[in-house]
Amino acid sequence: MKRLIENEEGVSVIIEYILISLICVGFFMIITINSDAVFLDTPNDVVMEREMSDVGNMMSTMITDMYLILPDNGYIDTEYRIPAKAGRETYIIDADVAFTDQIIEVISPSSGKKVRVTIGGIATTMPINGTASSSSTNHKISYESRK
Amino acid sequence: MESLKKDTRGQWIALSGLVLSLILIGLAALANQALIAGYHSSNAVLEFPKENIRELNSHTRDNAEILKSLSFEINNSTNNTVPVIFEQLFDNYSTQMETLYAAHGETVDISLVSINSNNGTYNNNSDIDVIFVNLTYNDGSTHYVSEPEVIRVTK
Numbered sequence: 692m693k694r695l696i697e698n699e700e701g702v703s704v705i706i707e708y709i710l711i712s713l714i715c716v717g718f719f720m721i722i723t724i725n726s727d728a729v730f731l732d733t734p735n736d737v738v739m740e741r742e743m744s745d746v747g748n749m750m751s752t753m754i755t756d757m758y759l760i761l762p763d764n765g766y767i768d769t770e771y772r773i774p775a776k777a778g779r780e781t782y783i784i785d786a787d788v789a790f791t792d793q794i795i796e797v798i799s800p801s802s803g804k805k806v807r808v809t810i811g812g813i814a815t816t817m818p819i820n821g822t823a824s825s826s827s828t829n830h831k832i833s834y835e836s837r838k
Numbered sequence: 839m840e841s842l843k844k845d846t847r848g849q850w851i852a853l854s855g856l857v858l859s860l861i862l863i864g865l866a867a868l869a870n871q872a873l874i875a876g877y878h879s880s881n882a883v884l885e886f887p888k889e890n891i892r893e894l895n896s897h898t899r900d901n902a903e904i905l906k907s908l909s910f911e912i913n914n915s916t917n918n919t920v921p922v923i924f925e926q927l928f929d930n931y932s933t934q935m936e937t938l939y940a941a942h943g944e945t946v947d948i949s950l951v952s953i954n955s956n957n958g959t960y961n962n963n964s965d966i967d968v969i970f971v972n973l974t975y976n977d978g979s980t981h982y983v984s985e986p987e988v989i990r991v992t993k
Contacts, residue, residue, distance in 0.1 A: 745877065767980070771882065
């Protein structure tokens with residue numbers, strides 16, 4: 692090992708220069724071709740996946756909390772804030788599938804990414820429906836006992 | 839400077855420094871993602887005034903029973919009937935709750951609709967079984983209305 696490191700025969704400056712240049716050119720070619728996928732798409736996918744499931748969990752938590760304190764006669768409504776974009780894309784919260792599947796879907800219409808979050812069977816006792824787009828300014832969940 | 843260029847020792851230290859810095863960069867990227875995740879779901883739990891609304895409800899129920907026994911006590915020393923005394927006490931309770939919630943920046947309204955009936959007056963009965971109370975709660979983003987909340991006073 693020691694001999695291998697200290698042995699400097701067969702190494703010339705020009706060979707070293709050519710080797711380094713070739714490696715650098717190859718490296719930068721790969722980086723340039725894949726830069727969009729490596730530096731933008733993959734982190735964007737990770738961020739969207741996490742943020743969309745986060746928003747889905749938020750909706751599920753809020754609906755469960757509201758379900759716990761629903762008035763027998765009366766109504767309750769609450770406004771909430773969500774980020775306008777997850778990663779680089781807008782998304783839609785879809786609760787229309789809640790009644791049949793007991794889930795809420797968070798969908799990105801531009802890329803088709805979809806995250807599903809359970810609502811723990813609440814929709815069997817209380818109908819849940821509606822959609823919300825992340826790009827609209829006001830978001831609201833409401834419940835009315837007389838309807 | 840000359841000696842620094844010629845000195846080729848410590849290659850392994852330099853190499854391990856590179857490896858360590860690469861590991862640190864990877865960890866920093868992961869930590870940044872972990873920071874964002876879970877923000878909105880936990881924020882929703884904090885912001886939604888679930889406990890405040892529940893307490894408004896359960897306090898009113900608890901106090902209705904206390905007020906009932908109190909109005910029977912006061913009835914012994916005044917000419918007023920039990921429902922009249924109860925109504926006065928309930929108004930007091932309502933004012934106090936409104937002040938308490940206003941201190942947290944929330945608007946509540948607790949108003950007694952009727953005692954032992956649902957037509958806006960109370961039966962001239964000496965006992966109190968059921969009261970109808972209108973409850974509203976508003977904190978700017980959440981609006982809760984229970985009209986009426988039927989409270990059974992058993993004690």
